[in-house]
Every structure is written in C-alpha cells, then in structure tokens.
Ligand code: SF4
C-alpha cells in the first residue's frame with residue numbers, strides 16, 4: 001500500500017555531498033530534521049552514488065520541539081530550506 005501524506009516541501013538543500021542531493025535539491029521521499037539539540041538533517045549521508053530520483057522531498061518528521069513551526073513533532077511550515085551552518089547541514093527555517 002502507498003501512503004499519501006501532505007508534507008512541507010524541502011525547497012532547497014545546499015548539502016551537495018549528500019547522496020539524496022542533486023542540483024541543490026533534496027530528492028529523498030521524506031527527511032527527518034533534528035539530531036540531538038541541533039536542527040540538523042538526520043537523513044544526511046554520503047555515498048559514491050547519488051539518487052536518480054527527481055521527486056521533491058518532504059519533511060516527514062522533525063524532533064525540534066522548540067521550533068515555532070513544530071506541532072506535535074512535525075513541521076507545519078509551508079516549506080523549508082536546508083543549508084550549512086558551520087560543519088552541519090541544518091534546517092535554515094528553524095526558529096527558536
Ligand atoms: S535535505 Fe538532508 S537528506 Fe536531503 S539532500 Fe539535504 S542533507 Fe541530504
């Protein structure tokens with residue numbers, strides 16, 4: 001069974017080294033934001049191959065309970081962007 005669900009779009013991602021990244025965009029089906037206390041992309045991983053998908057990723061889950069867009073451990077923003085802050089790849093829409 002295919003589960004249909006509405007998710008905020010990942011409109012851009014600057015982590016070009018991530019296996020889900022192509023053309024500065026994320027093509028995972030859904031990502032999870034939140035890694036410990038930081039709004040990092042928890043789906044990030046590197047691989048010699050990159051995805052062949054052209055779909056636009058959604059935010060499937062977010063652990064950043066202290067973000068103003070977080071509602072019941074999910075993101076309620078219209079869309080988010082992921083980018084670099086220091087060495088990590090995190091949600092640039094995170095608003096404490
Ligand atoms: S949003 Fe996360 S999973 Fe998607 S390309 Fe960026 S770092 Fe990778």
Ligand code: SF4
Pocket residue numbers: 033039059062063064067068069070071074075076077080091092093094095
């Ligand atoms: S905007 Fe806030 S709630 Fe949405 S993914 Fe980013 S950190 Fe999580």
